[in-house]
Each structure stands twice: as C-alpha cells, then as structure tokens.
Amino acid sequence: MNSNVRIERDSIGELPVPADAYYGVHTARALANFAVTGAAISQFPTLMSSLAAVKQAACQANRDLGLLDTRRAEAIAEACAEIRAGKLHEQFPIDPIQGGAGTSTNMNANEVIANRALELLGHERGDYAQLDPLMHVNLGQSTNDVYPTAIKLCLTTHLRGLIAALSRLADRFEAKAVEFDDVVKMGRTQLQDAVPMTLGQEFGTYAVMLREDCDRLAEGASLLLEVNLGGTAIGTGINGHPEYPALACTYLRQISGEPVRPAGNLIEATQDCGAFVQVSGILKRVAVKLSKTCNDLRLMSSGPSTGFGEINLPAAQAGSSIMPGKVNPVIPELVNQVAFEVIGNDLTVTLAAEAGQLQLNAFEPVIVYSLLRATTHLTAAADTLSAKCVAGITANREHLQQGLRRSVSIVTALSPHIGYTASAAIAKTALATGQYVGDITVDQGLLTRAQVDEILSPRRLAGLLTTAITPYDPAPATDSTAAAL
Numbered sequence: 001m002n003s004n005v006r007i008e009r010d011s012i013g014e015l016p017v018p019a020d021a022y023y024g025v026h027t028a029r030a031l032a033n034f035a036v037t038g039a040a041i042s043q044f045p046t047l048m049s050s051l052a053a054v055k056q057a058a059c060q061a062n063r064d065l066g067l068l069d070t071r072r073a074e075a076i077a078e079a080c081a082e083i084r085a086g087k088l089h090e091q092f093p094i095d096p097i098q099g100g101a102g103t104s105t106n107m108n109a110n111e112v113i114a115n116r117a118l119e120l121l122g123h124e125r126g127d128y129a130q131l132d133p134l135m136h137v138n139l140g141q142s143t144n145d146v147y148p149t150a151i152k153l154c155l156t157t158h159l160r161g162l163i164a165a166l167s168r169l170a171d172r173f174e175a176k177a178v179e180f181d182d183v184v185k186m187g188r189t190q191l192q193d194a195v196p197m198t199l200g201q202e203f204g205t206y207a208v209m210l211r212e213d214c215d216r217l218a219e220g221a222s223l224l225l226e227v228n229l230g231g232t233a234i235g236t237g238i239n240g241h242p243e244y245p246a247l248a249c250t251y252l253r254q255i256s257g258e259p260v261r262p263a264g265n266l267i268e269a270t271q272d273c274g275a276f277v278q279v280s281g282i283l284k285r286v287a288v289k290l291s292k293t294c295n296d297l298r299l300m301s302s303g304p305s306t307g308f309g310e311i312n313l314p315a316a317q318a319g320s321s322i323m324p325g326k327v328n329p330v331i332p333e334l335v336n337q338v339a340f341e342v343i344g345n346d347l348t349v350t351l352a353a354e355a356g357q358l359q360l361n362a363f364e365p366v367i368v369y370s371l372l373r374a375t376t377h378l379t380a381a382a383d384t385l386s387a388k389c390v391a392g393i394t395a396n397r398e399h400l401q402q403g404l405r406r407s408v409s410i411v412t413a414l415s416p417h418i419g420y421t422a423s424a425a426i427a428k429t430a431l432a433t434g435q436y437v438g439d440i441t442v443d444q445g446l447l448t449r450a451q452v453d454e455i456l457s458p459r460r461l462a463g464l465l466t467t468a469i470t471p472y473d474p475a476p477a478t479d480s481t482a483a484a485l
Contacts, residue, residue: 183200185400316331414446
C-alpha cells in the first residue's frame with residue numbers, strides 16, 4: 001500500500017487522497033472536475049475565515065440544542081478558530097468557478113475542519129467513524145445555506161476594506177483641494193472652455209464623489225448581513241432544529257463581529273441573488289466614477305508641451321522604449337483597466353443571478369468570484385492611485401493663469417453688465433485678435449478698468465467671493481462699439 005496516500009470513499013466510489021492532506025474525497029473530486037481559472041479559493045483568505053466562522057457558529061448552536069456532544073463540538077470549534085486565525089488555508093485548493101452551487105467549497109471546509117478536529121481528539125486523519133465531515137461538521141446544514149452565508153460575510157469584509165481605501169483616496173484629493181485652493185483655471189464642458197473655477201474645487205469634487213460611493217457601499221454591505229442560515233436545502237429548514245436559525249445567527253454575530261440577522265423568509269432568501277446584483281451595481285458605479293476621474297487626470301496632465309499641461313503627475317517609470325524622456329500616466333491607466341474589468345464583472349453577476357432556477361441559484365460561485373475580484377482589485381487600485389499618483393500631483397500655476405487670461409469664455413461674467421449681444425461681439429473679437437476680453441471691454445468704453453477688474457477677479461469668477469456686484473450701466477456705445485455690434 002502506498003503510504004503517501006489514504007483511500008477515502010463517497011457515494012461514487014473510492015479515491016486516493018494525499019496522506020498528509022486535511023481535505024478528503026469530495027475535495028479530491030472537485031480538483032479533478034474543476035480546473036478553469038488556475039487559482040484556488042484560498043486566494044481569498046476572508047472566504048476561508050468566513051466559512052470557518054459559519055461552521056463554528058453551527059457547531060456551537062448544535063451543542064446548545066443537544067444535537068452535538070460537547071467533546072466533538074469543542075474540537076470542531078477549535079479547528080474553526082485556527083482557520084479563522086489563518087491556518088490551513090492552503091488546504092482549500094479547489095477552483096473558485098465550480099459546478100454544484102458551491103457544494104465543493106462547503107465539502108472542502110467540512111473535510112478540513114473534520115480532519116483537524118480528529119487530530120485534536122487524538123485520532124488519525126480520515127478516521128471518520130470518530131468524527132464525520134457530514135454527520136458532525138455539517139450537522140443541520142446544507143451547502144445552500146452555509147455557502148451563501150459565508151460568501152455574504154466574506155463580501156462584507158471586502159466592502160469594508162474597499163470603503164477604507166476609497167476614504168484614503170478621498171483624503172488625498174481633499175488635501176490637494178486645500179493645496180490648490182488659490183489656483184484659478186478654466187472649467188470645461190464638452191472639452192471646450194466654460195467658466196472659471198479653481199483647481200481646488202476640481203479636486204474637491206473628486207473627494208465628494210468618492211465619499212458618496214462610500215455611503216452607497218455601506219448600504220450594500222448592510223443588505224448582505226441578512227442571511228438564510230438554517231434554511232438548509234431550499235429554505236424550509238428540513239433536518240434542522242426550529243431554534244437553530246436564530247441561535248446560529250447569534251453565535252455568528254459574536255464570532256464575526258458583524259450584525260448578521262436571519263432573513264424573514266428563508267425560502268426567498270435561498271433563491272434570491274438580488275443583494276449580489278445590487279452590490280455589483282454599486283461596484284460598477286465606483287468603477288465608472290474612478291475611471292472618469294482618471295480620464296480627467298490624464299487629460300489635465302496631457303502634453304506636457306502640447307497638451308492641456310495643467311497639472312503634473314508624478315513620474316512612475318520610463319514611458320517608451322524608443323522615445324527618450326517620455327513619461328506616461330501609467331497609474332491612472334492601471335485604474336482605468338481595473339474599472340473596465342469591474343464593469344465586465346457586473347454583467348457576469350447580472351447574467352448569473354438571472355439564470356437561477358426555482359429554489360436555488362447554481363451560479364453563485366461565479367457571482368462571488370466576480371465580486372471578490374472586483375472588490376480586491378478596486379481596493380488595490382484606489383490605494384495605488386492615492387499613494388503613487390494623487391499624493392504627488394503638482395499644478396502648473398503660471399500656465400493655468402495664462403490660459404485663464406487667454407480664454408474668451410470669461411466674457412460670460414460681463415454679460416449681465418453689458419448685455420449678451422455686446423458680450424458675444426467681444427468674444428468674437430477676442431478669438432480673432434487674441435486680445436484679453438477685459439481689455440476689449442475697456443477699449444470699447446463699455447466699462448471702466450476698475451469695473452472690469454472687479455467683475456473678472458479670478459476668485460470672483462470661481463465663485464469664491466460672495467459679495468454682490470452692483471449692476472453697471474454700460475457707457476454709451478461709441479462708433480467703434482456700434483460697428484462691432
């Protein structure tokens with residue numbers, strides 16, 4: 001007999017399992033059947049910890065209800081605590097994308113916990129007559145309530161991490177908003193000059209956008225804390241104790257620190273993937289807005305000689321193998337690509353949620369895989385953008401000031417005082433001659449220099465001066481003014 005393996009059996013037959021493995025025959029079959037991504041569920045440590053938390057809550061509830069003896073319950077709980085502490089995660093080798101609505105993941109957890117508990121009780125791995133993965137670790141449970149509960153708990157943790165990363169990024173933008181508070185520039189609509197604003201206002205807006213997304217993510221996380229634990233196969237609670245759902249959730253709240261609550265209707269909660277769809281939509285919203293922000297940063301920093309050239313992004317690396325000295329906006333480009341991925345993941349989640357049939361959705365594995373990748377990648381992207389880009393942005397102050405003076409759009413501020421028609425004529429003249437609109441207004445005798453300087457004060461143009469201006473009556477039109485009109 002090969003001492004490097006042990007033989008385990010399931011309803012299909014026998015399979016060899018590595019002798020030193022904590023997983024068993026069900027996991028071995030999943031390894032043989034599912035090989036798509038080249039990755040393992042262990043790449044998401046929070047999923048392992050969440051599975052262990054659910055199993056620990058279940059065994060403690062079963063112990064209290066007299067369904068599981070104290071000796072086995074304590075061993076199972078200790079094994080779960082070790083997994084939650086980061087141990088044995090390498091024993092979860094199966095592919096995240098799998099058939100069976102997550103059954104392989106649940107079986108994997110049952111086997112690892114059972115074999116570690118057997119060790120703690122002084123028995124050999126695989127000695128399931130002493131403690132069985134299904135009869136004891138999975139007691140009163142089904143994949144169909146354990147797996148959704150675990151992935152919701154896991155996703156909640158990921159969302160909290162993303163909220164923290166976005167908050168850090170918002171802090172960076174707010175710091176830049178303060179730094180650039182005195183830098184007046186032209187705002188743009190449809191890539192054309194619009195009206196003045198400050199660079200500080202522009203960066204402050206990005207912070208507000210991020211804070212709003214943090215609020216939406218927190219709302220999404222709260223939806224995930226309603227679980228179907230105790231519903232077993234389809235939500236009817238078959239083979240479960242009537243007091244189990246509430247008791248298991250009580251223990252899960254204590255173990256996880258999250259305000260987990262039983263769903264009002266366990267049958268509905270077992271088949272409904274609406275919370276996942278909503279969370280995915282929020283993640284798409286975050287991705288779209290982050291990508292738009294990075295588009296702005298790339299535009300504002302374009303050039304540096306022949307583009308907008310309004311800001312400078314910190315140089316991260318050489319930008320070309322043929323053009324010496326070229327530096328590209330690689331960090332915003334990275335974030336753009338993460339955003340594209342997340343937007344695509346949202347479609348995957350939508351299709352998988354829609355494809356569920358009757359009392360169960362078999363496609364939750366690809367849903368959770370898409371959402372965990374989205375949250376993980378967005379978190380990393382936000383922190384990278386914050387530390388490697390936003391923190392080091394500088395403003396080309398003189399260039400922005402010159403652009404403001406050259407722009408004809410500031411004539412908008414003169415319109416209430418000299419009229420729309422006269423303002424349009426001045427804009428036309430400024431475009432043709434390159435003259436400053438304030439100079440043209442004074443030269444045509446429409447307003448005095450003092451009046452023009454007050455109206456076209458950069459900070460007033462940016463809305464930072466709140467004192468009202470008394471409307472001026474334009475001077476009588478001269479012959480040159482009349483001709484221009």
